Amino acid sequence: MEKQMTLNKGKKNFLSKYSLIFILVIFMIVCTFANENFLTSTNLINVFRQQSVVIMLALGEMILIIAGLLDLSCGSVVAFAGVVSVLAYKSIPNLFVGFAVAIGVALAINALNGLMVTKFKTPPFIATLATQAIARGAALYITGGQNVYEIGDYNAVGQGSFGPIPIPVIIMLIALAVMIYVMRYTRFGRSTYAVGGNEEAANASGIKVNAVKMKAYLVNGILVGVAALVFMSRVNGGLPNGAKDYEFDALTATIIGGTSFTGGVGNPIGTLLGALIVGFLGNIMNLMSVDSYIQQIVRGAIIAFAVIIDIYSKDRQTSKSNK
Amino acid sequence: MAENTAIKLELKHISKSFPGVKALNDVSFQLRRGTTHVLCGENGAGKSTLMKIINGIYKEDEGDIFVDGQKVKIRDPLHARNLGIAMIYQELSFVPDLTLEENICLGHWPMKGKGAIDWKAVRKKTMELLEQEGLPYAPDTKLRSLNVSDIQMIEILKAVSFNADIIIMDEPTSAITSKEVERLFEKIEQLKQRGASIVYISHKMDEIFQIADDITILRDGNVIETHEAGDIDEKTVIELMVGRKIENQYPKEEVEISDEMLRVEGLTSEGTFHDIDFHVKRGEIVGFAGLMGAGRTEVMRSLFGLDRYDSGTISVKGKEVRIKSVQDAIQNGIAMLSEDRRRYGIVPLLSVEENIALAALDKFIRKGRWYKKEEFDAVRSMCEKMRVKTPTLETKVFSLSGGNQQKVILAKWMVREPDILILDEPTRGIDVGAKSEIYQLMMELVKQGKSIIVVSSELPELIGMCDRVYVMHEGYMTGMLEKNELSQEAVMQLAVKSVQ
Numbered sequence: 001m002e003k004q005m006t007l008n009k010g011k012k013n014f015l016s017k018y019s020l021i022f023i024l025v026i027f028m029i030v031c032t033f034a035n036e037n038f039l040t041s042t043n044l045i046n047v048f049r050q051q052s053v054v055i056m057l058a059l060g061e062m063i064l065i066i067a068g069l070l071d072l073s074c075g076s077v078v079a080f081a082g083v084v085s086v087l088a089y090k091s092i093p094n095l096f097v098g099f100a101v102a103i104g105v106a107l108a109i110n111a112l113n114g115l116m117v118t119k120f121k122t123p124p125f126i127a128t129l130a131t132q133a134i135a136r137g138a139a140l141y142i143t144g145g146q147n148v149y150e151i152g153d154y155n156a157v158g159q160g161s162f163g164p165i166p167i168p169v170i171i172m173l174i175a176l177a178v179m180i181y182v183m184r185y186t187r188f189g190r191s192t193y194a195v196g197g198n199e200e201a202a203n204a205s206g207i208k209v210n211a212v213k214m215k216a217y218l219v220n221g222i223l224v225g226v227a228a229l230v231f232m233s234r235v236n237g238g239l240p241n242g243a244k245d246y247e248f249d250a251l252t253a254t255i256i257g258g259t260s261f262t263g264g265v266g267n268p269i270g271t272l273l274g275a276l277i278v279g280f281l282g283n284i285m286n287l288m289s290v291d292s293y294i295q296q297i298v299r300g301a302i303i304a305f306a307v308i309i310d311i312y313s314k315d316r317q318t319s320k321s322n323k
Numbered sequence: 324m325a326e327n328t329a330i331k332l333e334l335k336h337i338s339k340s341f342p343g344v345k346a347l348n349d350v351s352f353q354l355r356r357g358t359t360h361v362l363c364g365e366n367g368a369g370k371s372t373l374m375k376i377i378n379g380i381y382k383e384d385e386g387d388i389f390v391d392g393q394k395v396k397i398r399d400p401l402h403a404r405n406l407g408i409a410m411i412y413q414e415l416s417f418v419p420d421l422t423l424e425e426n427i428c429l430g431h432w433p434m435k436g437k438g439a440i441d442w443k444a445v446r447k448k449t450m451e452l453l454e455q456e457g458l459p460y461a462p463d464t465k466l467r468s469l470n471v472s473d474i475q476m477i478e479i480l481k482a483v484s485f486n487a488d489i490i491i492m493d494e495p496t497s498a499i500t501s502k503e504v505e506r507l508f509e510k511i512e513q514l515k516q517r518g519a520s521i522v523y524i525s526h527k528m529d530e531i532f533q534i535a536d537d538i539t540i541l542r543d544g545n546v547i548e549t550h551e552a553g554d555i556d557e558k559t560v561i562e563l564m565v566g567r568k569i570e571n572q573y574p575k576e577e578v579e580i581s582d583e584m585l586r587v588e589g590l591t592s593e594g595t596f597h598d599i600d601f602h603v604k605r606g607e608i609v610g611f612a613g614l615m616g617a618g619r620t621e622v623m624r625s626l627f628g629l630d631r632y633d634s635g636t637i638s639v640k641g642k643e644v645r646i647k648s649v650q651d652a653i654q655n656g657i658a659m660l661s662e663d664r665r666r667y668g669i670v671p672l673l674s675v676e677e678n679i680a681l682a683a684l685d686k687f688i689r690k691g692r693w694y695k696k697e698e699f700d701a702v703r704s705m706c707e708k709m710r711v712k713t714p715t716l717e718t719k720v721f722s723l724s725g726g727n728q729q730k731v732i733l734a735k736w737m738v739r740e741p742d743i744l745i746l747d748e749p750t751r752g753i754d755v756g757a758k759s760e761i762y763q764l765m766m767e768l769v770k771q772g773k774s775i776i777v778v779s780s781e782l783p784e785l786i787g788m789c790d791r792v793y794v795m796h797e798g799y800m801t802g803m804l805e806k807n808e809l810s811q812e813a814v815m816q817l818a819v820k821s822v823q
Contacts, residue, residue: 186691202681204659
């Protein structure tokens with residue numbers, strides 16, 4: 001049998017590897033027929049511009065879920081890091097300062113997440129639910145609950161374009177490329193899969209489990225920080241109530257993208273595709289003027305559906321095993 | 324069909340395929356009423372698949388199943404249960420935080436009317452069962468507080484509770500002591516006398532011949548031969564299982580033993596083990612014997628940095644070291660293969676390659692660059708050396724057989740090139756062929772100048788492979804036996820000898 005050991009993945013893996021692309025393409029074809037405004041460059045570019053923030057959050061969510069963790073705080077942290085960054089920019093109008101502050105705040109909150117999870121063994125669900133409330137409260141407190149306007153050239157990042165490509169999309173693509181590299185080519189990335197796949201075995205293999213978990217939260221922090229700046233810049237203001245429920249979209253995208261909720265499985269390209277599917281779904285519902293309450297129901301149903309698929313396919317995989 | 328009354332369960336021409344593998348090929352099998360039929364074969368021979376078909380977890384592709392001469396199609400485990408079939412799994416299935424009675428009644432609660440559980444009836448039923456089977460447990464014991472052997476008894480109790488008369492046991496002795504094995508065999512005898520029929524999966528020769536009425540040998544999904552136990556001997560069974568002759572089960576050779584690699588003095592972890600002294604030299608295989616609860620695994624876990632120790636010194640190559648974490652142990656050239664490979668060994672959803680590279684990521688990823696080819700080549704050559712049977716290196720580890728998973732974990736440590744290798748029950752739950760391969764690997768490693776510590780509950784293995792054996796009892800070292808003093812009796816004497 002040794003002779004068969006090659007790098008080939010085999011047909012079955014090929015199908016499951018590319019099934020998301022098929023779903024996305026078929027979905028887009030259906031959308032094209034459903035509404036004539038769907039397949040226009042303006043609309044598609046808009047969806048990409050909007051989804052850039054969600055994709056970055058989803059990438060953070062992805063690395064955490066792969067490590068067996070979770071982040072419910074990212075939407076609130078976008079608001080908090082975003083408004084602090086906007087306020088900082090208003091006193092020192094330099095975009096580097098804006099980025100540094102946004103990333104710094106998001107890193108701090110995620111260091112707190114990481115600390116609670118590793119040092120105090122808080123379940124990630126509870127730890128990040130706590131920081132969700134803390135970050136939202138802090139964002140509202142420092143702004144007095146009011147939106148911050150007149151942000152000057154801060155909006156250049158979110159609203160600008162490089163040729164036809166919106167700057168948020170470029171930033172998102174850079175984040176994606178970095179994450180692909182991190183997950184596949186670094187010791188940290190590979191360790192993340194092991195920690196989420198079997199924490200005790202990872203520990204017994206000499207991997208510093210807590211350090212990996214902490215780093216996963218810090219990587220998430222950087223992504224959330226960048227997303228915060230892009231978000232505030234795109235909406236042209238510091239919105240303490242902004243990015244509500246973004247953690248929900250990020251989670252949905254991650255799960256649809258093939259990241260398994262049980263940990264140890266997932267990849268950035270899948271996450272990108274998952275986020276695009278979620279984005280186009282929202283877009284087509286808007287184009288077809290679907291009632292926004294109904295939209296919410298659909299989004300809830302989608303995440304339930306995605307998790308069921310995940311568990312079902314994993315069941316099938318493992319039951320195939322014990323021959 | 325008249326003769327069928329003597330046949331409790333019959334399988335005719337069963338075949339089953341999984342994507343890429345023919346797991347069972349035209350398998351026929353008869354279980355006589357009131358007997359124990361042992362099914363033996365190497366891992367991957369198809370034993371578990373066959374049992375899962377009987378238990379309704381898998382559907383056969385072809386073939387027929389007869390219970391009491393009646394043809395049946397078994398839909399699912401519940402249906403199997405209604406047919407009187409119970410399965411006691413290798414990995415026991417119970418809910419640790421529920422009580423004994425709750426576990427017994429789980430899924431078929433006595434009800435008061437429609438809506439409510441009748442707790443009085445639960446208690447009464449459990450007490451009756453416990454009494455009938457002569458088991459000394461309280462019905463409100465949480466199963467978490469019991470050991471493997473106790474829980475096994477409770478699993479049997481559960482089977483008895485719904486009047487199962489076909490009981491399938493999948494390697495039931497892989498985690499229990501010899502005394503507990505006797506208790507299990509007595510129980511099997513009782514069940515048989517009551518007319519139950521037992522299918523017993525095992526590859527431990529001594530116990531097979533102790534309890535079998537019939538023996539069927541499977542290999543690569545085929546029934547090789549079926550015999551009454553009296554008509555066949557141990558050597559033949561092994562050869563039929565493996566499909567080739569095994570000359571020497573323990574390939575022990577003289578190896579040059581030189582300088583001291585490891586010295587442990589006064590190692591203590593309060594309440595677990597006390598004042599443990601031992602040393603290991605280059606080229607030596609040193610065994611650790613003892614009963615369950617002797618503290619051998621705990622000592623090794625501390626030595627490997629998985630648990631803390633309170634006092635004592637550990638010296639590697641004459642230099643005192645402090646081991647606080649697994650990383651410290653690895654830095655000092657110590658590696659450990661855990662007794663619980665599912666829990667501490669494999670990451671099931673990662674590939675063979677990813678699992679093997681796991682302990683040596685710093686070798687293959689240096690200064691931010693992944694040396695992919697280097698990793699692949701190292702992993703592949705290690706797999707070839709270890710004879711890991713896997714379709715590809717991309718195959719996920721959970722789909723390999725137990726013996727191959729064990730080889731993957733060994734390969735993981737070999738890539739790391741440790742000086743001192745701790746093997747905790749290295750051959751538990753793996754078949755004869757893979758066992759002898761692991762023994763050969765051990766010899767190759769000591770020839771390369773490495774040192775091996777083996778913790779094992781199988782005395783023949785320790786006696787066959789070790790240069791010296793330390794014996795522990797309830798957390799204390801009770802003695803050390805040199806090669807020429809080694810015998811089962813000598814080890815057992817020390818294993819039950821209490822200190823103070």
